[in-house]
Amino acid sequence: MFMESALISTIKFTCIGKGHGAPCTPASREEWEQLRREPWLAQMCERIAKGDDELKHRLPVWTPHCAEFANNHRSIADAIKPLNRLMLDFDEKGHTDDILSKLKIENGKLKNGCAEPDLHGMVVLLVEESVRHGTHVLVELPDGMTAEQAQELMQEATGFVPDAAVKDVSRCIYMVPDDHTRYVSERLFNIGTDDTASKENTADCAVEKSSVSLKESCVNPCQKEFKGIPYSSIIAEWWHRNGGEPAEGERNVKLHKLAVNLRAICDNKKEVLMQVMPRFGLTDAELKSVVDSACKEEPKGVSKTLSSIIDNLSLTINHSDEEELDGAENGQSSMFNVQWNKLPIGLKESLVGVPVSMHMPVLCGVLPIAAAYADQVTVEYCDGNTQRLGLMSIIRGEQASNKSVVKNAVDIWKRQLDEEDALARKREEEWKERKKGRKASEKAPEDPHVLIRVVPVTVSCSTLLKRFKNAQNHTLYSFGEELDTLRKTNGAGSWSSKYDIYRLGFDYGEWGQDYNSDAAESGVVNVAYNWTMLGTNGALRKCFKADNIENGLSSRVLVAEMPDASFAKMPKFRKRSDEDVARIQEAVSRLRGYSGLVDTPRLRKAIEGWVEQKRIEAAKDIDHVKDTYRKRAAVIGFRCGVVFHLLSGCNKESKACTDFALMMAEYCLQQQIKAFGEALESQFLDARDECVRYGSNHSIFDQLAPTFTMDDLRALKRGFCGEAGLRKIISRWYRDQWIEKTDRTHWKKLNTTV
Numbered sequence: 001m002f003m004e005s006a007l008i009s010t011i012k013f014t015c016i017g018k019g020h021g022a023p024c025t026p027a028s029r030e031e032w033e034q035l036r037r038e039p040w041l042a043q044m045c046e047r048i049a050k051g052d053d054e055l056k057h058r059l060p061v062w063t064p065h066c067a068e069f070a071n072n073h074r075s076i077a078d079a080i081k082p083l084n085r086l087m088l089d090f091d092e093k094g095h096t097d098d099i100l101s102k103l104k105i106e107n108g109k110l111k112n113g114c115a116e117p118d119l120h121g122m123v124v125l126l127v128e129e130s131v132r133h134g135t136h137v138l139v140e141l142p143d144g145m146t147a148e149q150a151q152e153l154m155q156e157a158t159g160f161v162p163d164a165a166v167k168d169v170s171r172c173i174y175m176v177p178d179d180h181t182r183y184v185s186e187r188l189f190n191i192g193t194d195d196t197a198s199k200e201n202t203a204d205c206a207v208e209k210s211s212v213s214l215k216e217s218c219v220n221p222c223q224k225e226f227k228g229i230p231y232s233s234i235i236a237e238w239w240h241r242n243g244g245e246p247a248e249g250e251r252n253v254k255l256h257k258l259a260v261n262l263r264a265i266c267d268n269k270k271e272v273l274m275q276v277m278p279r280f281g282l283t284d285a286e287l288k289s290v291v292d293s294a295c296k297e298e299p300k301g302v303s304k305t306l307s308s309i310i311d312n313l314s315l316t317i318n319h320s321d322e323e324e325l326d327g328a329e330n331g332q333s334s335m336f337n338v339q340w341n342k343l344p345i346g347l348k349e350s351l352v353g354v355p356v357s358m359h360m361p362v363l364c365g366v367l368p369i370a371a372a373y374a375d376q377v378t379v380e381y382c383d384g385n386t387q388r389l390g391l392m393s394i395i396r397g398e399q400a401s402n403k404s405v406v407k408n409a410v411d412i413w414k415r416q417l418d419e420e421d422a423l424a425r426k427r428e429e430e431w432k433e434r435k436k437g438r439k440a441s442e443k444a445p446e447d448p449h450v451l452i453r454v455v456p457v458t459v460s461c462s463t464l465l466k467r468f469k470n471a472q473n474h475t476l477y478s479f480g481e482e483l484d485t486l487r488k489t490n491g492a493g494s495w496s497s498k499y500d501i502y503r504l505g506f507d508y509g510e511w512g513q514d515y516n517s518d519a520a521e522s523g524v525v526n527v528a529y530n531w532t533m534l535g536t537n538g539a540l541r542k543c544f545k546a547d548n549i550e551n552g553l554s555s556r557v558l559v560a561e562m563p564d565a566s567f568a569k570m571p572k573f574r575k576r577s578d579e580d581v582a583r584i585q586e587a588v589s590r591l592r593g594y595s596g597l598v599d600t601p602r603l604r605k606a607i608e609g610w611v612e613q614k615r616i617e618a619a620k621d622i623d624h625v626k627d628t629y630r631k632r633a634a635v636i637g638f639r640c641g642v643v644f645h646l647l648s649g650c651n652k653e654s655k656a657c658t659d660f661a662l663m664m665a666e667y668c669l670q671q672q673i674k675a676f677g678e679a680l681e682s683q684f685l686d687a688r689d690e691c692v693r694y695g696s697n698h699s700i701f702d703q704l705a706p707t708f709t710m711d712d713l714r715a716l717k718r719g720f721c722g723e724a725g726l727r728k729i730i731s732r733w734y735r736d737q738w739i740e741k742t743d744r745t746h747w748k749k750l751n752t753t754v
Contacts, residue, residue, distance in 0.1 A: 013083075013191045015063040015074070017172065022593020023072035023649050024063055024172065029189040035060060035175060042177040045131050056131070057416075057589060061172040064126075064138050067191055073649040074170050075244040082169045082247070083191055084143075085125065086150050088162040089173075090135040095160055096182060099135050100127060102158040105183045120153045121145065127183040128176055136173060137162075140187065169247065226265045229313045231276040233341060235262075237309045241579070251280050252290060259294035264302045265310070270295050308577050312352050313341070336360050336667050342656040344647035346370065346587025350409045353574030357563040358405055360667060364393045364560035365406035367664075368477070368530040369413045370643050372453075373588050375475035375528060376595035379642050381635065382608040386597065388475070388528060389639050390506045394483065395534045396675070397562025402571060403481075403534045410479055410532055412576070412584050416592075417454050417477065424450040453477060457486045457533065464501065465513060468525040475528040483535025487543050499553055505529035506556040506632075540675060549679040555632040558640075558664075559671040587647055594646055602653040603645065603661055607638045610662055614669065619736065620701040622729050625681050629672045637665025700729075701738065707748050 012026035016035065035041065041060070048055050063074065067081035090099065100106070103124055121142030128136045141150055151162050226234065238258060239245045246254035259273055266272040273291045274284075282290070302310070338359040340351055350366050351359050371389035378386045395406050427450050434445045449470045457480035459467070467476055480486050504511045504527040512524030535543075544554050614630035617623070641661025645653050700716050713726055730747065733739045739747045 011189060011191060013067055013189050015066065015069060015072070016175070017061045017074065018593035018595065019058060019061070019589045022061075022590050024061070024069055024074045025072050026068045027062070032062065032189075033178070036178040036181070038177075041175060042179070045177055045180075048131050049133070056174070058592075059131070059174040062175055063170070063172050065169045065171055069170075071648075071650040074172060078244060079169045079247055081191070084141050086139055086141055086147050087171065087173060088137040088139065088151065088154050089130075090137070090158075090160050090162050092135075092160060093133040096127070096129045096133070096135045099137065099158050099160060100182055103127065103137075103183075109183075119157050122150060122153065123185070123187065124183070125185045125188040126181070129180045129182060131174055131176055135160075138188070168243070170243070227310065229310065231262070233313055234265075234306075234309055235276070235278060237313060237341065238306070241305060241309065246280060251282070255280065255282070255287075255290050256294055259291055261303050261306045263295055264299040264306065268295055268299055304577075305579075308579070311574055336663055338363065338663075339656065339659075343660075344587075344644055344649075345590070346413075346584050346647050347644065349576065349580040349583045349587075350413070352576045352580050354405055354409075355571045355573070358402065358571070361395045361397075361403075361560040361562050362406055362409050363664075364558050364667075365395050365532050365534075366409050366413050367391055367558070367640055367643055368393050368532050369410060369417075369479075370587070370591060370647070371639060372475040372477045372530040373591035374594055374643065374646055375473070376592075377642070377646065378597050379600060379639075380597065380604070381638060382604045382611070387635070387639070388508045389530075389642060390475075390508060390528070391530050391558060391636065391639055392502060392506065392556060393532050393558040393560060394540065395532070395560045395562065396483075396537050396540050397534075398536060398565065401562040401565045403562055405573065406532070406534060407479070407481060412581055413588065414454065414477075414479065415585065416588050421452050421454050424452050428452070454479075456480075457531065461498070461501070461513065462521040465521045465523060465525065468527065468529075469521070469523055471525075471528065473528075475530055478529070478531040478533075480531065480533040480535075482539070483533050483543060484539035486533065487539065499551060501527055501529065502531075503552050503556060544676055544679065549676055554676040554680070555629050555672065556636075557672075558636050558668050559675050560667075561671060561674070590649065591643075591646055598642065598646070600642060600645060600653050602658055603638055603641045606658040606662055607634050607641070607665065610634060610637070610665055619732065622700070622725075622732070625673055625677045626669070628680065629669055629677075633665050633669035633672060636668045637661045637663075640664040701733065701749075704749070707742065707746055709745050709747070 010028050010030075012028055014027055014032060015024035016027040016031065017024040044055050044059060048059075063069075064087040065083055065085055066074075066079045067083060068079075069075070070078040070080055103119070105124075105127065119139070122145070123140040124137060125140055126136070126138040130136055137154065139150060139154070141147075155161050225231065235258065238261070242254075242257075255277065259277060262273060262276065266276070270288075270291050273295070274287065277287060277291065279287055337356070338351065340348060340359070343351070347363065347366070347370075350362055354362050368391040371391045374389050378388055381387050395403055397403050427448050431445055431448050438444060451470055451472055451474065452467055453471070453474055453476050455464060455467055455476055455478050457478045459478070464476075501511055503509070508526055508528055510524060511527050512522075513520075514522045540559075611630055611634040614626065614634075618627035618630060638661055641653070641657055641664070644657045644660045648654060648657060650657075700713070703716055704712060710726060710730070713729065717726065730739070734741070734747075737750060739749055742748045
């Protein structure tokens with residue numbers, strides 16, 4: 001008996017997530033019960049019951065219908081261990097005792113010594129009171145009983161109507177404290193050892209099966225397209241927006257719904273649908289039956305969902321048209337074409353309705369706030385040190401270059417913080433009013449120390465220090481529409497301090513100040529501060545001048561450039577749907593649900609290779625600007641890759657994730673060199689006697705003959721380098737074993753791959 005109990009305590013019978021959109025990891029009885037006993041959970045539920053609705057989305061969740069999902073991604077398509085259980089939700093408040101009585105349960109035990117409450121073959125596993133005093137009843141269904149039948153039978157047995165909606169396998173419910181549990185059966189924690197829980201059903205197997213089914217869905221011998229978009233891409237995005245590919249038991253229903261929608265863009269032709277429809281194991285006869293049923297009536301038009309999918313996918317195939325309109329300036333941006341259909345939730349929806357030439361500025365604009373939401377995460381970098389996800393970006397462009405497209409995306413990402421800050425600011429204002437209106441003899445009200453995470457870019461250093469002190473280990477965020485306003489509103493001393501704060505924010509460094517007066521804030525804090533700023537090229541030049549270009553801030557900023565709008569046609573934007581906005585909010589919740597050290601070995605390996613490649617390129621040309629900026633560009637690209645990985649919800653970093661990180665690192669490096677390279681190079685020329693010409697497109701090393709002299713090197717440098725600089729070049733090449741000395745005046749290249 002003891003051994004059986006110990007075994008049950010280790011069985012993963014459910015999945016637990018730290019929020020509604022967070023990854024759901026398999027959990028045992030011990031983990032489930034421990035979470036329900038946490039004091040903070042009881043406090044949160046108490047506040048929610050009193051009307052603090054803002055807290056509800058922060059509650060942890062658990063999945064009563066499934067014990068494991070592929071990559072911890074809670075969806076029907078990713079369900080690995082579905083359970084034959086149904087959670088019945090009674091919304092009417094205050095009837096938990098009545099329901100318990102009808103189920104013959106008293107004081108957490110069964111009446112009359114029954115083995116287990118049995119209702120038409122259903123077995124009651126759990127009865128609990130919800131956060132708002134409704135009732136949850138979890139039952140195990142007998143073979144053959146549907147969810148609808150179970151709901152009807154439970155209504156007959158209890159006299160109360162459960163939620164009529166049929167709940168799918170991916171359903172989750174909010175966790176409640178232990179004292180909300182009114183009845184629990186040992187059977188809840190024992191999901192058996194049948195095929196649904198077999199060890200063969202691992203996450204990797206699920207991913208493999210998913211990829212196979214995707215391949216099946218893309219079978220299209222004629223490679224048919226609709227408006228230049230492959231039907232396979234449309235179908236893949238359809239599954240993405242409709243709960244994933246069909247699981248066992250819902251295949252025909254989901255395929256029928258897909259066919260009903262696709263017929264509108266197939267001229268209602270059955271033969272076309274037969275070619276483009278995925279099969280998922282159906283025979284030709286079975287698929288034909290589905291198609292015949294879908295095409296019984298003429299389509300009334302393209303559905304809103306399908307229309308939105310087509311609009312979004314069309315953005316990814318019209319590159320050539322936009323490049324022709326944007327001219328030569330788009331030549332560089334075309335090197336960084338974002339694979340829209342490979343982006344994870346949140347980032348993909350951020351680019352909906354955005355012209356392709358503006359994809360990179362929008363991504364660079366939203367990544368800092370996305371990283372700010374994942375502020376409980378630490379990662380190990382290539383050098384072995386742990387980091388937080390500090391990101392700062394500047395989106396630059398001339399006047400009327402449509403920088404507002406970045407603001408529109410950031411505003412959606414910022415909603416949850418804005419709503420929480422509004423309540424916090426209200427509390428702070430009420431405290432100030434009470435403090436101001438008190439009598440001289442009255443004691444001052446206690447400072448509520450409210451958490452406010454979104455601060456204006458013009459915030460004073462003293463107020464900023466106060467916000468840091470009350471941040472509760474969270475990252476603050478700022479969005480500035482005009483970089484020039486920031487520069488003008490900060491005096492010389494304040495602006496200098498802000499430079500220090502921004503630099504420290506990148507590395508979670510320590511900053512503080514001490515004043516004798518109580519009027520100014522004093523203290524020392526660790527700076528966790530992300531921001532996004534928009535500005536003109538002129539404002540950027542004024543902020544980063546020759547006298548401060550070497551202070552380190554320029555290498556810590558992710559710079560993005562809006563496309564050149566000179567003499568260009570007006571770009572066309574599309575509005576995001578409510579569904580797109582909801583998915584961005586789901587992405588926010590997912591990021592907020594992560595905590596602790598996230599291991600990303602594939603990202604580390606990819607970034608380490610990239611930064612070494614750039615070191616070799618810079619060493620060949622003795623390009624100090626590239627060598628300076630490559631190091632932190634790698635860090636920025638790595639952190640962007642981590643955000644991508646967190647949003648994807650996968651156990652391991654995908655190839656799309658590493659490709660994204662490398663693209664961001666390369667883009668960051670090129671933009672930093674373009675924006676700050678000339679100013680930084682002039683500082684190097686003043687400080688050193690190397691006089692290396694900046695901007696060479698070819699490697700000096702590669703241009704030299706296999707055997708060369710100092711005169712050959714001097715000729716290639718064309719007099720723009722002093723003798724000391726030439727000797728340093730030779731010394732470094734020799735140190736790196738690129739060359740060897742053959743006699744007093746000659747050097748020979750070694751057969752080394754560089």
